[in-house]
Amino acid sequence: MSIINQNPEQIARDNIDKMLRNAGWVIQSKSTVNLAASKGVAVREYQTDIGPADYVLFVDRKPVGVIEAKKEEEGHRLTVVEEQSSEYAKAKLKYLNNDPLPFVYESTGIVTRFTDYRDPKPRGRNVFHFHQPGTIAEWLKKGDSLRARLQKSPVLDETGLRPAQIKAVNNLEHSFKKNRPKALIQMATGSGKTFTAATFVYRLLKNADAKRILFLVDTKNLGEQAEQEFMTFQPNDDNRKFTELYNVQRLTSSYIASDSQVCISTIQRMYAILKGEELDESAEQDNPNESSWMQQQASKKQAMPVEYTPKVPIEQFDFIVIDECHRSIYNLWKQVLDYFDAFLIGLTATPDKRTFGFFNENVVSEYTYEESVIDGVNVPYDVYNIETEISKNGDVIKGGWFLDRRDKLTRKKRWQQEEEDTEYSKNDLDKKVVNPSQIRNIIREYKHALKTTIFPKRVDENGDYEVPKTLVFAKTDSHADDIIKIIREEFDEGNDFCKKVTYKAVEDPKSVLNRFRNSYYPRIAVTVDMIATGTDVKPLEVLLFMRDVKSTNYFEQMKGRGTRTINSDTLQLVSKTAKTKTHFVIVDAVGAIKSKKTDSRPLERKPTIALKDLLGAVTMGIADEDLFLSLANRLIRLDKQITDKEQEKLLEYSGGKNLKQITKELLTAFDPDAIEEIAQGLIAKIPVEDRTPQAYEDSRKEAQEALITLAATTFNGELNNYVDNVRKQHEQIIDSVNIDAVTRSEWDTTSVDKATEIVKDFSEYLLKHKDEIKALSIFYNQPYNRRDITFKMIQEVFEVLTLEKPQLAPDYVWEAYKALEEVKSEQPKDVLTALVSLIRRACGIDPELKAFDTTIEANFNKWIFKQHTGQHNRFTPEQLDWLRMLKDHVISSYHIEIEDLDFTPFDAKGGRGKMYQLFGNEMNEIMNELNEVLAA
Template identity: 60%
Template sequence: MNQTPEQQVRDNIDRMLAQAGWQVQPLVQANWNAGPGIVIREYPTANGPADYVLFVNHTPVGVIEAKREEEGHHLTVVEDQSALYAAGRLKWAAHNQPLPFIYESTGVLTRFTDTRDPKPRSRPVFSFHRPETFQTWRKEAQSLRRRFLNLPELQPTGLRGCQIRAITRLEQSFKENRPRALVQMATGSGKTFTAITSIYRLLKFAGARRVLFLVDTKNLGEQAEQGFMAYTPNDDKRTFTELYGVQRLRSNYVAPNSQVCISTIQRMYSILRGEDLDESAEETSLYEIQQPARPKEVVYNPALPPEFFDFIVIDECHRSIYNLWRQVLEYFDAFLIGLTATPDQRTFGFFHENVVSEYSHEDAVADGVNVGHEVYTIETEITQQGAKLAAKEFVDKRDRLTRRTRWEQLDEEVAYAAPQLDHDVVNPSQIRKVIRTLRDKLPEIFPGRTEVPKTLIFAKSDSHADDIIQIVREEFGEGNEFCKKVTYRAEEDPKSVLAAFRNAYYPRIAVTVDMIATGTDVKPLECLVFMRDVKSRNYFEQMKGRGTRTLSYDDLKKVTPSVISAKTHFVIIDAVGVIKSIKTDSRPLERKKSIPLKDLMLIVMMGGADEDTFLSLANRLGRLEKQITPEERQRFTELAQGKSINQVIHDLLNAHNPDAIESRARAEFQLSAAAEPDVEQVRAAQESLIREVQRTFSTGELVHYVDNVRRSHEQIIDTVNLDRLQFAGWDRQAQVKAAEIIRDFSVFLAEHKDEITALRIFYDQPYRRRELTYHMIKEVLDLIKQNKPTLAPLHVWRAYEQIEQVNGKSPKNELIALVALIRRVCGFDAVLTSFETTVNNNFKRWVFNKNAGPKQFTDEQMAWLRMIKDHILASVHIERGDLDYAPFDARGGLGKMHQLFGGDMDALLDELNEALAA
């Protein structure tokens, strides 16, 4: 039967209302006992009949103004009309107050206004709110948006300045009723802590009912859960989880009494689709998954209606707001809060350019919240240029899945370029040359260390990671504990390896593909080695962010005993040119011809059903079918629920084949030969065919197996071409940066020379250096730490090491490093010279001059003079009172010194203070 456009709209609205728990009735047939929520069509008001009036427990609460679908872009124009109906007295009703809840809807697009808000503003909603929701809202004295106005002032105790600004501006955004807000904070500056603080205030002071904390990997969900468990607000002694219910979703069940739900966006999408989710889909970052251009839409879920959450916090939002996943966010009638360190233009656009916090990595480094980085480059011949294998050459070919090798003669020449390394061809010499150079250059990169700093190596694949681990253990001459793999597929539990990497001495080196590329904290990390290139600018920044975390001296020393200071910086070892390679603003999310097979399967597993994806996947599986062994075919059938690879290919093709769809429709609806299936029957038949395909790929085990089988073929091991080192050294850009650090340090000292005694002595009164004390130098050090943490003495020292040949060993502590640096800046030393070298040389000269005179020091006097020299080395200055403490007290203390040197003792101490620091 043909329907008018108006009737189609009414039917759609009626269906939406029924889904939301409303009973839609004509006035003359109203049954007020049918349920708590009754909707009456064409109810007369003083201002004319309203299309729909909503009643909860017999009390009118709202109206709906229905418009044709083509008028969707005019919905805001009719707001005055719907407001007129809401304000008009209802005929026969005792209630004569304006109705608070107003909708305009086409049955496809719907807008909603809550007139209880301070400045009522309509907003788009996925569907109508449930009767129970209005019942709850009517019992509240104020709406959520009005309660924002009563938020108490934020107490700054325990919060960084950047966190205070972010929370304050976010709450101002709420007060202005802005639906979306972006919090941009550098990695390591406490985004999660900031979000939890904000959530606590929203629950406690704004009366929020539920908050959804969205992540894109299971690992980040676990990390967020730990953050909530550890959080103690500054106005309560109880932890967050003692005050509020926090649930991390491990299934499709969402507890209605949980105030905070932590979920991967993949799981929330599957919940809204009413489908089960394989856990493996939560283990891969959204950076690693291509998404379908036309995803399956989420549908109304009565167990999780759009108003279920008041706020959604989207962690790492720069990768969670597009295509497939965007529907999850726009389903809920909630404020959206994005958290990211690396937004791009689309991120700003999605959040309506409402950036409530802009705190860059540079800001964080300047504030001492993050540490900066330096770049060390390793370039080898094969890394840069690739190599060739001659025809008839005997080579090993390796199965990537089993790592079993066989010897084979090449039929023709094989030339491989750098991008093919570790994919089609593995050259152990190339990996070995990089690792050996890393080993040999570590003393140059991290002077004074007796152990390898905590190091993370980024590999291209699991197979590449295995090769790297084997060679690292060989080249460093260490055992299994020294170097471990940390990926989702590691044989050993990745969580326990990661915990040990954070907190224990071993492992010193971890190799990963994607598990700790983004979002995972390992504070003791001081070295990142890139053995894979990265094309996405955001992804690269996230990977670099693994090294930016600060760590105190005591905590760093627990895992790296030879350190002499807190973590001041980290080093990027660039072994593939990742620093210089061209980066795109974001990973492309639309389908490309080069989309990996694994991504195609994941798209289908996550609900993608567009024709391009199905045809591409069928084509790839067809190619794979010609390569695999009978044993591999059998295993495929076992994992594909009894279907052979050829059957699966046919299923993929049939899902978009009009003849196959019509045939399925005839069979399912038992149509006669003469009858043609209608549009709905064709649609249902195609959905049935699509579901069959998606059931096949419903487990991550099949996806993982097929991906490994694909990669297990045609990997050549090149042991013929030996690699050669072309360059190893600090990146030129790093040298420019080092020069800037030195310049900033010199300017900082000059700016404060008149207010700090030690600086005034060095600059203007060098003859007074005998007066310099430990506390005077400590005053300079404290000033730097408070105002310019990026100019930490050991960091400036390393900058000098990149610019000039430093005289002497790296300093043992910050204080004596600072003395040497001040001497260099003030011109006492032509090159940076360690304080130890200066004092030892001056001591030799002073003793020689004294012994050249008429009176020479005895052996016992010399022993005391050496003790005084060592004390000045450690503490810059010696005073009379120091002689009563170690090591002098064990040799007789002040009395013994007086006995040895007599009345010249005090003058001798002054002379030594001046001469040794000269």
């Protein structure tokens, strides 16, 4: 029959037939039924006791479901016909005394809905395609449906889980029980999102008998981290690791193992798998949301759609966990999520409006950074600002100056005299112009501020300053190289001290990152984007921003690199002079904290399209005529500028195609004559009687897709990077004449506000608990009894404070006081001594903050001086030595008792017997006097 004469119902049936065949069903008419022909048979117009059903589905010769077919224009009415299709499912089939059929579809061949009537409160849902017969056989074998099994999840064993993680898992499982298709977990960076995911993934596999779960990420780096988390995860109810119980596969090709139960993949790779293409690994290095134009274009133009792939059916995954879901699930990439018939669970620290909308506002758990700090899960941060003259205002390069010009790609320099004045702004720095003095002044001031203000006590036993682990954010790869060179010079250190961690680094970036995380060197790492998000480096104590960031989400993610807590012992393995990580510091050298931010990255750039984005869009399958023509036009211009040597290098990355050939393929992809020529060749292979208008149209479509694929598959990550770098202005001017100067180096005013808040919180906490905790009760209510305060009492205060208010750690409160008032004392090395000092300041015993150990020393010296005035010296030299031992004991234990004389260091000197021998009946009186005087 000619397509022209087909009615809308028949077109829908033809589309449904094609879908069924693709899914592995054999289609038969009611008059030629042979249920043994295949595992799955779809019989058209099968008679029931209420009339013929459009399709009845049989699996292993048994009826399992029905399909109600509707014409395309009725796609919006499919929910209305659910009652009609369910009646057919309940009806008796001719010749059979069947139970109601559980699997019911309504379809136009374009839009398809599905209901599993085994579900509690069965609810229809849109599906991309029909399920395969083998899948339905598996479902029936399991008995209960997935949604029914989700109702039976046992109570969560909360051992080892934080409150926020418990809440997230419980609320998520409650959402599953309600059959909510999407759920969003918002958890602060560093609060254990992946561990939470491993917990609920384990429970879904064990308790709900989930077949396979997809853990979706948007960079290879995040995928590797997730794999490590699953490898180390051990459930509470089993002494084996997760990977001993379940097969975890991180996808590095299009192959999905049949026995894998957790698949970890980038969304780019999964998109390529559904497109039937191999993915270049370099496409997984940067998250796809980096390409803002590509995202915008994909939302406006028709992206290359994914099509049904029998090797990866829609039921391949029961659940999809999307890590960092705020950035990579829209537009082009959304097709991956729409394809699978699966529950979607989003994980993010920084959702925006689009994220809430995508997940149907079903936020099952919210755990903010502020809450995580209060709970002691993360550490807070302070901001230190460094500003220089050129960083703020730029400068002018005068005509006539002799300056170096540097090739961006090769870094080769040449010396030339400038012909005219060149004015540059702060935005030109490290792009068009490099001013070494600007970088040097920032680094030099950072080094000075570290030692004097930021972390002044980091001096080792040799008197050398130990630089805290620092991550520097650079603008570009060449900017990173300049920063590294100057850091090594200014800190007077070698190559190991400061390293680059970018995908373009010569050294293996993963190896450098691992050393940065676990070894003493490097002390400073410089990155562009590679570890800006999603990467844990717990010992990090400083983030130095030498690039601005315009996206709120991205900036929050970058800040999250410093929030991780770490226990003191582990910290001291890599930073020997660090006592404990109470906070981290953002050193802002570009005004990143206060610069204007937008909600999402796709809106942050100008409408002018960067070549990098054009290349990325073509690589990832956006087939749009404007895009192909724009890219061809850029490459034509580039072909006129490129050198023979650069052209030679380009051939390595392009599979031997030069720019002229690449350009021709881009233009040919939308050339009507070229498309028609290939289409005619395809038509010639079709029998004359089948050359319908639709056949001609299909041939043209096939011809154009072949030309588009030929042009697009040339592009890959390495070629794109090379073309983009070659295209960039080849040279930078090295402004070595204009000398920069630091104009500002100080704590941010918000840090002062924060310090005020911390001191206030500390004082209020002490007041609130002064009647419950014995030591506080004495400090506030019985100052005359301070001599009775013991080490155990102070330890109790510290333990309660650590448990209830970890953000009020003595180190951090001490720094807050320093930000507000002149503190002349150095902070005591002993944390309990520091706590006593702070309590004395907070309750008004000391008018200014001073170290309690120095107070004891001063009180002791004053007391001794008083004993030695007048007619005679009260104590002999030997007695003085004993008194100093008693004083030292009070410094470490806050109190001295007669029993203490039986232990170190007194026992070695003769213990209480010796003291009695020296002081006689005055012994107890002197000890009481010292307890009172020293604690004054």
